[in-house]
Amino acid sequence: AQRVTQPEKLLSVFKGAPVELKCNYSYSGSPELFWYVQYSRQRLQLLLRHISRESIKGFTADLNKGETSFHLKKPFAQEEDSAMYYCARPGPDSGGGADGLTFGKGTHLIIQP
Amino acid sequence: NAGVTQTPKFQVLKTGQSMTLQCAQDMNHNSMYWYRQDPGMGLRLIYYSASEGTTDKGEVPNGYNVSRLNKREFSLRLESAAPSQTSVYFCASTEGGTALSEQYFGPGTRLTVT
Numbered sequence: 001a002q003r004v005t006q007p008e009k010l011l012s013v014f015k016g017a018p019v020e021l022k023c024n025y026s027y028s029g030s031p032e033l034f035w036y037v038q039y040s041r042q043r044l045q046l047l048l049r050h051i052s053r054e055s056i057k058g059f060t061a062d063l064n065k066g067e068t069s070f071h072l073k074k075p076f077a078q079e080e081d082s083a084m085y086y087c088a089r090p091g092p093d094s095g096g097g098a099d100g101l102t103f104g105k106g107t108h109l110i111i112q113p
Numbered sequence: 114n115a116g117v118t119q120t121p122k123f124q125v126l127k128t129g130q131s132m133t134l135q136c137a138q139d140m141n142h143n144s145m146y147w148y149r150q151d152p153g154m155g156l157r158l159i160y161y162s163a164s165e166g167t168t169d170k171g172e173v174p175n176g177y178n179v180s181r182l183n184k185r186e187f188s189l190r191l192e193s194a195a196p197s198q199t200s201v202y203f204c205a206s207t208e209g210g211t212a213l214s215e216q217y218f219g220p221g222t223r224l225t226v227t
């Protein structure tokens with residue numbers, strides 16, 4: 001079964017400090033991986049996907065196939081980054097892409113002033 | 114565009130009662146999903162519909178049924194609610210056809226079963 005592991009339930013850092021949210025996945029060739037974010041009282045939304053190699057709101061994530069990781073990083077945290085972050089990958093039938101996402105359990109990021 | 118809408122926002126049921134959660138999307142998406150979110154568990158897929166007329170079980174389908182009424186609407190039914198079904202339920206949709214498609218989520222339905 002496809003697995004996504006986020007080892008930290010809670011991560012608290014001070015404003016301006018670097019942030020790294022960890023995500024590891026079970027090996028299955030070349031995975032597609034995503035980070036979704038849920039701000040307080042807002043709906044879950046896509047933050048970034050590895051295929052795009054983009055930086056969104058200062059966040060980046062690099063796929064490390066050797067370590068089977070897709071950690072989310074930001075050099076200088078801001079208070080508005082406080083949210084729940086979920087790492088996710090497509091379900092087992094990833095060829096079709098229609099069978100939903102497998103999510104990690106999430107990391108609650110708190111940025112202290 | 115409203116995106117993905119869900120009704121109701123909140124619901125309290127007694128054990129054994131039934132109810133249907135409604136979901137609709139106005140983005141002409143092919144695929145729709147129902148997830149449940151429990152503390153410390155993340156989101157888990159209940160059922161999905163890859164396209165109009167098809168539905169399939171996800172990771173945690175027991176106790177639920179779904180109907181893909183048309184391309185826009187995908188409902189989730191609890192026939193006999195149990196306290197273990199207390200959760201926040203999210204509907205999502207995606208254009209589909211590729212594992213890279215972004216999923217768009219509704220605001221959620223908070224269900225409590227007593």
